Amino acid sequence: MLSRTAENLYWLARYVERAEYLARTIDATLRVTALPAAYVGKTNEWDSALLTAGVAASFYQTYEEANEHNVVDFLSFSADNPSSIRNCIEAARLNSRSVRTALTSEMWDTINSAWIELQAVWSKGTSTREDLAKFLRFVQETSLRFDGSAYRTMLRNDAYWFSRMGVHLERADNTARILDVKYHVLLPEEEQVGGPLDFYQWSSILRSVSALTAYHWVYRETLKPWLIADLLILNDTLPRSLASCYGNLVRNLDQIGVAYGRQGPAQRHARGIRNRLEHSNMNDIFQHGVHEFIQEFIADNSRLGEIITRQYLI
């Protein structure tokens, strides 16, 4: 297929995944900030929402204070924020138009309808909590529908694999970023371990990757920080865990390698990251330092993005 087509499919999937992640982050933050201060402490949750989205620096160029109004607006609707939900959906649609021929009509319909709704219903942002909840649901449903359409209607060929690679690479990045911002509340040696404060912080982390219910099914335990870290990093049954994302990335890259009769640096690099995840356990990671581990992962993951681009997309 055309390199440009593959590139568009890959980015299209990334934008949709990112939009959903942002919606989940806002949703989770709203829940925590709705609690009395006694339960959540003095940390500014809106500030950490900006950090997990990786847009804190550009936010403060426009705004002074990270409060609900400003952050929701910046993450959801701002034209100045290149990865606001609005811009993600617009970019997704532009990418879709460029690769209409590689999309199934169901996928196109999902993105095009979302774009139409964005303009018709959400052009002025949201004014009430209820509106905002509706908007966030709309974004999450768009992503689910897009993912489902791709899964159910696309031919299993390189177009599908490039699109899936976009999903998994973006997803791994998002999960890693939450961990990067919140790792301190997961450290066992933190002083106020186990207080109500932590409980809500922990459930918020799980919520933003839609893993709260999954946690209970997997561990049948009350929330424990090292188990949360284990779930998000190493447990490959959780679709948003780093291990699961890399299992999928390696598989997709192998499928492309087989179809093209050729492997390359992308396959090798992805396999290296996957092996490291497979051979790690939480003890080692905590010993080595969660923060360092996550930062290395984020760098490795974005390097894979660059390698894929060089090998296939340009």
Add this chain to the structure above:
Amino acid sequence: MAVAFDEMNIPGGDLRPAYQELARWLEETPPEALEYRRQEAELLFRRIGITFAVYGDSESTERLIPFDVIPRIMSGKEWALLEKGLKQRVRALNMFLRDIYHGRDILRAEIVPDDLIFQNPVFRPEMNGQQVPHDVYVHIAGIDIVRVDAEDFIVLEDNARTPSGVSYMLENREIMMRLFPDLFARHKVAPVERYPDELLAALRSVAPHGASSEPTVALLTPGVYNSAYYEHSFLADKLGIELVEGRDLIVKNNEVFMRTTEGMKRVDVIYRRVDDDFLDPLTFRPDSVLGVPGLMSAYAAGNITLANAVGTGIADDKAIYSYMPDIVKFYLGEEPILKNVPTWRCREPKDLAYVLDNLSDLVVKEVHGSGGYGMLIGPAATKATIEAFREKLKREPEGFIAQPTLALSTCPTCTASGLAPRHVDLRPFVLTGSKSTTIVPGGLTRVALKEGSLVVNSSQGGGTKDTWILDE
């Protein structure tokens, strides 16, 4: 202006045979039901994303072309005549182009004046003596046809460069079949859906002689911001070929390749929807980022087929148009089946004088204009507009032609106040491959939705209709 010929109603109250069943159906169908389906059609178009862009309109970069749900119907007999005329016309266009870029018999015979060719900006000296694969220049032609009476078909314009609109022909039919299955059941409508297959067959048939037996065809688009981008992606999809932009292609050793995820892949035929000027920055406009550097040398080396060929603009130029009846006679030795609109060539002093005296009755068009831009419709224009145009005309008479205002035929159309006659034209699409010329029965009917308006261009408030050829 004379009363227009109505394609449904005969003055005095009778119906033309092709419309009888439709009229019965319309009588049985309550207006609300029609309105409901009209809205449904609009929704479908928007969801599919069939839009076009209007240049210079920053408000909305994507707009829908209004769609009228009442079909325009023609009998099989009428179509047979039109089809014959179209094939004749396109054959002559191809022979004319081959001649202009080679022996120039027609200039020696003094049928067409030299300066009209050599001083014409759309004449491409690069094409002189250049062999094009299978001698086909115009692979895809869109010939704009109007009617003024029951007997004749008149050519308003030949489009021999990159005619667009065929996606509307296909989608209009698709949507009509979805919305009005009952109406289709009562007619025998000739299908149009084989157009993509015929187009692909035609394109593959004209691959360069050295190409493999399975030539690779790609559609070259200027990109998502082009007004016809939807059509480009639609066609590439239907044909199952890659939709490429200039940056996807590269020329090496006079061969054309596309950049794919598996490396470079050779391309044999390019269905290009990029204008001549932008095709190759090394040959034409150096500032073009839409084109492919070196494409023209690959073309000259005979390693790639461009459809349509470079330089076809000289055949659909409005100044050349007026010579088309003579061109048909010269190459084919036949009487032209399709008529021309009588045309005054403002470059000729006698004609200019007449035009200047009768501006308020005439339509004056720029020789190189298209899309309904830059024309004067005398009867509808204000005095001031006419005077301004008179000055333009005097300054540069060779830039214009003039024609009488035609009473374009009308068809029943949905309007705010119920069904009413509106003026229409028709653009059938003529495909020429190495062996044969084919035309899918029908084409794109454009309709001027404003009462009394004669401008059917989508950029100027025109809409479209499904066109039915009855298979009797």
